[in-house]
Amino acid sequence: MRPVWVLLGDSLTQRSFEPSGWGASLVNAYSRSIDVQCRGYSGYNSRWVLGLLPTILPLDKPGPPPQLLILCLGANDACLPDRSSAKQHVPLEEFKANLAAIVQHARRxxxxxxxxxxxxxxxxxxxxxxxxxxxxxxxxxxxxxxAVSGAYAAAAAEVAHSLSLPSINLWTGFSQRPGWETELLCDGLHFSSAGQTLVGDWVREAIAAHFPTLTPQALPWEGPDHTDIDGERWEACLASGGGKHP
Amino acid sequence: MRPVWVLLGDSLTQRSFEPSGWGASLVNAYSRSIDVQCRGYSGYNSRWVLGLLPTILPLDKPGPPPQLLILCLGANDACLPDRSSAKQHVPLEEFKANLAAIVQHARRxxxxxxxxxxxxxxxxxxxxxxxxxxxxxxxxxxxxxxAVSGAYAAAAAEVAHSLSLPSINLWTGFSQRPGWETELLCDGLHFSSAGQTLVGDWVREAIAAHFPTLTPQALPWEGPDHTDIDGERWEACLASGGGKHP
Structure with missing residues (x-):
């Protein structure tokens, strides 16, 4: 059984397997080591994800817990309460409490x-x-x-810091890149192919920086590398166990 | 627990989560319905995959079996026995027998x-x-x-037909497209981004054609669509179960 990594969030997560998607880039970089479960729910805010959490990550599920959880919420909470997507709005303080509750659930x-x-x-x-x-x-x-999305981004980073979790501030990271408006986003909100690539790079860098036991090189790699298989003694080679990520 | 789809093969499968990858396109098209497990082993032939099969798909694993298995082998079996990748060569008749044995294992x-x-x-x-x-x-x-790869492709399709399984002949499908040599392949063997997209399209079309209960619309979809969530009655909406794939 390979370790499972769970990506939990809204459409920024549900769409992370589009071409060049940041979720797909994890499967690709960690091939033969992990399984990725995409748990993105387009349009959901932190309130609804928290409400669905007992179904998404049941506490009584048999087997080992996910090895890694990547949590990305707030894009819908940040909808303004007096505009066309008011239904999705969640007040900033509740957003922070919901994030903390999701983390608490995952830790349980x-x-x-x-x-x-x-x-x-x-x-x-x-x-x-x-x-x-x-x-x-x-x-x-x-x-x-x-501006309001920036406040929710800062709040998410603040919650992470208060819970001793690493975070990536996509709002500041994107905003610092000239042309982010149209080059990194495809519709003013979701990631373009270039945006997906950038987020994938940052996520893999953050994992390497904060979870050194979770690099591709540190994790078991299923099956010997084919260059290490002796054509005559292939059975013994396969029986010798897994290989090293090249 | 979502149904699990397993992609089993060599590098054409291991690399199916590269940008525009055909494996990633399944996760994207079937978001909120299934989990995909990529079991691609670069450089492996059917002999080595069959040897590793008890580890990849153990018969005594608890829980439901994979809902779908996509099997893609032969690219390495087709290496010529007197050239630089001779180690990977598997004779055509053994290749066919190995494919049938892998299918038999999956059916068991x-x-x-x-x-x-x-x-x-x-x-x-x-x-x-x-x-x-x-x-x-x-x-x-x-x-x-x-030419030799074509013979292995034909053999794979023949084995599938003899076992009443649907198949996609990528060799003929690619060869019929002008410019396939450089447009659909990136190194004369592996799929370019355009090739990945094409294979993803074909795989999803074949699933729809041959397994009508496995379309995105036919499978359960986790959580109501956000457009169906009433902002005031969100708890009742979430409790009402899953939605329909849009």
Whole structure:
């Protein structure tokens, strides 16, 4: 049985297996070592994910707990309470409490390694165009703002810090890159292919930095590398156990 | 517990989570419905995969069997016995017997749905360039040929047919597309990003055609769609069970 890594979040997680997706990049980098379970729920805020959590990660499930949990919420909580996506809004203090409760649940389950990703920034003009083009909605102002999303990103990082968890602030990371509005995002909110690649790079770097026992080189690798298999003595080679990640 | 789909094969499977990878496209298309386990072993032939099979898919594992197995082998069996990758060569008749034995093992495990992918074609000039550039090997002739790979592809399809399993012949599918040599392959053997996309499309089409109970719309979808969640009555909405794939 390979260790299981769980990616828990909203559409930024559900869509992490799109082309160049950050979730897929983990499966690729950790091939023959782990299984990744994508638990992204598009449109969900931290309140709804917390409500569904006993189903997503039941405490009475047999077997070992996930080896790593990557938690990415807040993009929907940050919807403004007086605009078109008001239903998804969660007040900042509740968002922080929900994040902490999700972490507490994971720790009760026995998850030893947790990495927090904050939501990324929002490009309001693109959100307006997107609403018009995909839903025929001519909005006066976007349902999310870059500034408010930044506050939720900072809050997620703050919760992580208070719980001694590493985090990646995607909001600041993206915002510092010139052209992030259209190069790293595809619709003012979700990651473009280049954005996915960048998040994947950051996640793998963060894992290496904060969880040194979880690098590809540190984890068991199933089956010997084919270059180590002797064509004549292949049975003995296979029986000798796993190999090392090249 | 979500159903598990297992992708079993060689590097064409191990690398199926590269950007635009066909494995990742399944996770993306079936988000909130299934978990995908990538069991690709680069460089392995059918003999070695069969040897490792009791470890990969143990018969005594508790819990339900995989809901679907996608099997893609033969690219390494087709290495020529008198060239630089001779170690990986498996005679055609043994290859067929190994494939049948792997299917038999999966059926003993209780796997009801099995899809066979054949190996794709090989572009010999690119293989020669690749050997020179990556390993400094100035070969006179490539370790694989398009013709011999085609024979292994046909054999895989034949085994699938004889066992009443659907198959996708990647060799013929690729070969019919003008420019496949460099557009669909990245090194004369493995899939380029465009090749990955094409294989992903074909795999999802084949699943829809041959396993109508395994379409995204037919499978349970975890959690209600966020558009169906009432902001005030969210607890009742979540408790009402899963939604429908949009």
């Amino acid at each position: 389950l026995g998850v030893a390694n947790i990495l927090v990703l904050t939501p990324g920034p929002v490009h309001e003009p693109t959100r307006l165009t997107h609403a018009l083009q995909t839903r025929g909605l001519a909005l006066e102002s976007a349902e999310r703002t870059a | 495990l209780g796997v009801a749905n099995i899809l066979v992918l054949t190996p794709g074609p090989v572009h010999e000039p690119t293989r020669l360039t690749h050997a020179l550039q990556t390993r400094g090997l100035a070969l006179e002739s490539a370790e694989r040929t398009a």
